[in-house]
Amino acid sequence: MCTIFLWSHCLGILCLFSSLSYIPTVMASSAAFSTYALHGSKLASRTMWANTFNEHTYSCSILQLKQSICGKPSSLSVEIPFELQPNGRLVSKNRVICSAFEVENTPSVMVGNKFQLEDVIEAQQFDRETLNAIFEVAREMELVEKNTPGSQLLKGYLMATLFYEPSTRTRLSFESAMKRLGGEVLTTENAREFSSAAKGETLEDTIRTVEGYSDIIVMRHFESGAARRAATTASIPIINAGDGPGQHPTQALLDVYTIEREIGKLDGIKVGLVGDLAYGRTVRSLAHLLAKYHDVKIYFVSPDVVRMKNDIKDYLTSMGIEWEESADLMDVASKCDVIYQTRIQRERFGERIDLYEEARGKYIVNQDVFNVLQKHAVVMHPLPRLDEITVDVDKDPRAAYFRQAKNGLYIRMALLKLLLLGW
Amino acid sequence: MCTIFLWSHCLGILCLFSSLSYIPTVMASSAAFSTYALHGSKLASRTMWANTFNEHTYSCSILQLKQSICGKPSSLSVEIPFELQPNGRLVSKNRVICSAFEVENTPSVMVGNKFQLEDVIEAQQFDRETLNAIFEVAREMELVEKNTPGSQLLKGYLMATLFYEPSTRTRLSFESAMKRLGGEVLTTENAREFSSAAKGETLEDTIRTVEGYSDIIVMRHFESGAARRAATTASIPIINAGDGPGQHPTQALLDVYTIEREIGKLDGIKVGLVGDLAYGRTVRSLAHLLAKYHDVKIYFVSPDVVRMKNDIKDYLTSMGIEWEESADLMDVASKCDVIYQTRIQRERFGERIDLYEEARGKYIVNQDVFNVLQKHAVVMHPLPRLDEITVDVDKDPRAAYFRQAKNGLYIRMALLKLLLLGW
Amino acid sequence: MCTIFLWSHCLGILCLFSSLSYIPTVMASSAAFSTYALHGSKLASRTMWANTFNEHTYSCSILQLKQSICGKPSSLSVEIPFELQPNGRLVSKNRVICSAFEVENTPSVMVGNKFQLEDVIEAQQFDRETLNAIFEVAREMELVEKNTPGSQLLKGYLMATLFYEPSTRTRLSFESAMKRLGGEVLTTENAREFSSAAKGETLEDTIRTVEGYSDIIVMRHFESGAARRAATTASIPIINAGDGPGQHPTQALLDVYTIEREIGKLDGIKVGLVGDLAYGRTVRSLAHLLAKYHDVKIYFVSPDVVRMKNDIKDYLTSMGIEWEESADLMDVASKCDVIYQTRIQRERFGERIDLYEEARGKYIVNQDVFNVLQKHAVVMHPLPRLDEITVDVDKDPRAAYFRQAKNGLYIRMALLKLLLLGW
Numbered sequence A, B, C: 001m002c003t004i005f006l007w008s009h010c011l012g013i014l015c016l017f018s019s020l021s022y023i024p025t026v027m028a029s030s031a032a033f034s035t036y037a038l039h040g041s042k043l044a045s046r047t048m049w050a051n052t053f054n055e056h057t058y059s060c061s062i063l064q065l066k067q068s069i070c071g072k073p074s075s076l077s078v079e080i081p082f083e084l085q086p087n088g089r090l091v092s093k094n095r096v097i098c099s100a101f102e103v104e105n106t107p108s109v110m111v112g113n114k115f116q117l118e119d120v121i122e123a124q125q126f127d128r129e130t131l132n133a134i135f136e137v138a139r140e141m142e143l144v145e146k147n148t149p150g151s152q153l154l155k156g157y158l159m160a161t162l163f164y165e166p167s168t169r170t171r172l173s174f175e176s177a178m179k180r181l182g183g184e185v186l187t188t189e190n191a192r193e194f195s196s197a198a199k200g201e202t203l204e205d206t207i208r209t210v211e212g213y214s215d216i217i218v219m220r221h222f223e224s225g226a227a228r229r230a231a232t233t234a235s236i237p238i239i240n241a242g243d244g245p246g247q248h249p250t251q252a253l254l255d256v257y258t259i260e261r262e263i264g265k266l267d268g269i270k271v272g273l274v275g276d277l278a279y280g281r282t283v284r285s286l287a288h289l290l291a292k293y294h295d296v297k298i299y300f301v302s303p304d305v306v307r308m309k310n311d312i313k314d315y316l317t318s319m320g321i322e323w324e325e326s327a328d329l330m331d332v333a334s335k336c337d338v339i340y341q342t343r344i345q346r347e348r349f350g351e352r353i354d355l356y357e358e359a360r361g362k363y364i365v366n367q368d369v370f371n372v373l374q375k376h377a378v379v380m381h382p383l384p385r386l387d388e389i390t391v392d393v394d395k396d397p398r399a400a401y402f403r404q405a406k407n408g409l410y411i412r413m414a415l416l417k418l419l420l421l422g423w
Helices: A007-017 A023-028 A030-037 A128-142 A168-180 A203-210 A226-233 A249-263 A281-290 A310-318 A329-335 A353-362 A367-372 A401-421 B007-017 B023-028 B030-037 B128-142 B168-180 B203-210 B226-233 B249-263 B281-290 B310-318 B329-335 B353-362 B367-372 B401-421 C007-017 C023-028 C030-037 C128-142 C168-180 C203-210 C226-233 C249-263 C281-290 C310-318 C329-335 C353-362 C367-372 C401-421
Strands: A002-004 A059-069 A072-084 A090-092 A101-103 A109-111 A114-116 A158-163 A184-188 A216-221 A238-243 A270-274 A297-301 A322-325 A338-341 A378-380 B002-004 B059-069 B072-084 B090-092 B101-103 B109-111 B114-116 B158-163 B184-188 B216-221 B238-243 B270-274 B297-301 B322-325 B338-341 B378-380 C002-004 C059-069 C072-084 C090-092 C101-103 C109-111 C114-116 C158-163 C184-188 C216-221 C238-243 C270-274 C297-301 C322-325 C338-341 C378-380
Touching (some): A128 A401, A158 A168, A158 A203, A158 B168, A168 A238, A168 A401, A168 C158, A203 A216, A203 A226, A203 B401, A216 A401, A238 A401, A249 A281, A249 A338, A249 A401, A270 A281, A270 A329, A281 A338, A297 A329, A310 A322, A329 A367, B128 B249, B128 B401, B158 B168, B158 B203, B158 C168, B168 B216, B203 C401, B216 B226, B226 B238, B270 B281, B281 B310, C128 C249, C216 C401, C226 C238, C238 C401, C249 C281, C249 C378, C249 C401, C270 C281, C281 C310, C329 C367
Parallel strands (some): A158 A216, A270 A297, A297 A322, B158 B216, B216 B238, B338 B378, C270 C297, C297 C322
Antiparallel strands (some): B059 B072, B072 B101, B109 B114, C072 C090, C109 C114
């Protein structure tokens, strides 16, 4: 069981209410209500209260909605306090109390036959159907042109980028996505140093303040799990733009989207993951998501010191995904549809610079690798790159990494659209 | 006596002029003129000159306006230089010289029966009537919905946030306010380090440059009095978003607005100010503003080392406001309409960490305090908080601090609207 | 010979294509094509490839355009890959391959009788006619009013400010310019520290990522030549907002524009360049641009240690521009139309603080200098200033430096308009 509160869109609802002076009309708005109510919910701890218990509340009415949510009967109660004004008019106080309604625990809430996105916290939250649906929206986003109605989808919406560690690339991508859809952005490039965090404020308090200023929060944090804590607190959607060694789900989505765009399919593909497989957040998430597709074969090509960890290998095996480790990049490159190269991160090697230098030079994607690559195959990289892909191959049409970066824009446009407007 | 210059909106005026080729029409526009002219004025040192004394000014006309400003006769002279173009057309040079006109010194300029806001520099500048009028506009701002005409009130206007010290919370609140009204924002998060200030430029020079790029400046500075210096220089409105140990007037306004919103009145209320009363900028400003209302009673509850200073006590006494100091938070909480808790600032204690720890733990607002609180009462806090309010009371409807933060948005929307568009 | 690729506006073109299912219509759009195609081109290394060589490309058509570019015959070939969808429809894959077409090397591409701007990299790229044409547009920009069609010229366009070293003044000026025309901005105030650059990413890779998120990039960098490298890589327009000791072309343009606005002409003027002439980027660029006009006379007034270098002197001589060095600021001031004062930069003197102090105090523009200045003359300064112009002369109408800063806004509006929309 989970408890759903509907605070997140109370502002939207209140706009409806604020001109009402009698209850029947409120009842009549229940249809609109249900749409709003399901947005940004699902977490039991999202309790928020309005101040309605004071002596100036002269009138209050309980509105009971019986609704079918995801095919389950559920109930919702809302108290709408009214105030008797000196002139005798009965006016809504613009505060509502939202009681909980109960539905059975489902992974997400369905609207029509689509899953309703509430937050984007980790790659694992998406099943195959949701991924496909998101990719469909991303495709539409590729076609959004300047000065068309599509480019104004999110007009009036405000996105806050709350970055506790810098990531210009990710931030610009999100901000571009929001602005390409007509939305506006509040930027915090260095929340850790600049914000109240430095004075000891908890993340939860920061979120409860920032949610008052914006409609959606894109957060990057240095601590694993921070995005989930934020989502638990927030009444508006949260997108995890990376939380330390934890998750970076929009990168994982754009990677899968790029494979689908470039290769044309996800079932039956062969993917070579190359480089830092031990610490590389992106390859771990990608392996996780690929496991949702059929007949996928994954090759791991990495220096010994940064081999893929057992948790992912075990998971793939449990999902029936074939994988093997290889030390022969040329062989793997000749077989795969996708070679996904990653950067060896120096900071993982501490003082063992010798190990780093050895690992770093071991698997370079260069013209030789491209020479054995199949005609339809592509090379991907999450960027930034150092020299693990040589620049002379950039002009080869199979070098997909800059198109991959661009796809991040479309995926983020799609997510913003889905989180703020629904399907 | 004060001298009023009308440079600030000359751009607006010039737009009127630029299509004119004969004087009578200019004369006819004097009505529009007076509206523009009063905006952003009042400070005698706001002298600005245009370059009109060069050899290419072939024609120039003096426009004399006799007007009644605030019921006082006054005069205004404007020189409009014209240029004879090679094709024989007489074209305005888009530069005007604005001479001063004299009116008697009034606290602000009245338009209709409302005071015209020019800058927001300190809490004391507002009298009771102005406060009420601002709160009325803030109430309207609470109802501004996405994609309605109200949400486009400030379309085309540019606000520059010039922050010489970081304050993400305040900055985001202002930027959200501007964008909620359709305006645009130029951000400087760290003006001290990044700007020409590092090269030794004076604040005045910076302001004269930035005012060329924007329509209003929101400034935070580390020096007391900086906002006033900026306003003296600027021809566009300045909002003080905190100047060091000095003023933070929009915080004071949102505090009073929150009391009025939560309690329903300001006359006759009992307010307990708790925590750091010696250095807390917010409680000092709040006490100052509360003195404008009738039958207010203020309780001071603080550790000995950070007691309220005599200047405020004397001021309250002089204004006929009852106040008393108390060491019994439970007793005060049971009597008050509002408990205003503040953070004890560690940096005030230097090396006396022992004193800090003692002061910090002394008055905590927790469930026990809420248990004695009246049903209609509320607890406020300027945020960020550490542990001076325990998180377990957050869900109590009388915990008003996050609503208080949100009210900052409405107050700032109201101020931006009033400074840029008037009443 | 130079090779032109047309990738930069392929997105615009693709929008045209994406709804096409047969070739003749594509041919018919060739006129539109030529307009788009010339934008942001000219550099041979701008090769970009799309991924079209995979097994999912079922159909492909070659479109040959024969066109007259700058009066020279040229050819252009575009491959438009089509995909046969399961439903039998033939749909463009939204990727095109752009082959090169050859034209003779011209300084810029002409559209009608105007030079097409592609990037703004250095002051020297502008000839007299282009300067005049830009100034004409800047004049129009001075008249752009809020909420008129002119203020929405760049609606839907995104400008990224990629600043590898901070320059708040320049950044705000560009961002204001973009927003005054209805465009949107992605800001990076400290790209050096925050971006992938810190991880070792090349400038080229950064540019290829950021160009995916924006329509134009304004870049400031600490290395001379960085802007040119960016322009060579980018498929969208680049504006150099200063690259280390190298160029700052928009400052040079606004300086010349200010002279033209203030004095009314550029031919036949006398200009005194004062202060740090050895290292001052602005005076060197200004001298360079003034050499394009007739009968100009330049006076150099500087402390011995920062005298104008021989390269500029030789260049002026070669262009037939009269110049002389003088140690008598009063004499020069009495003769000139423009006195251009600059700041002596302390950082140039290392440990020789004594030399700095001597140099710094030597030529101050104060009331005495203004007393000998002609009535029509003006004093300019690139700002920020320290005490090389005393503040008491600010109110003199001949003090043009703040108007000069404001002119930066109009010049940048003009450049953004020209680069994004053309003439």
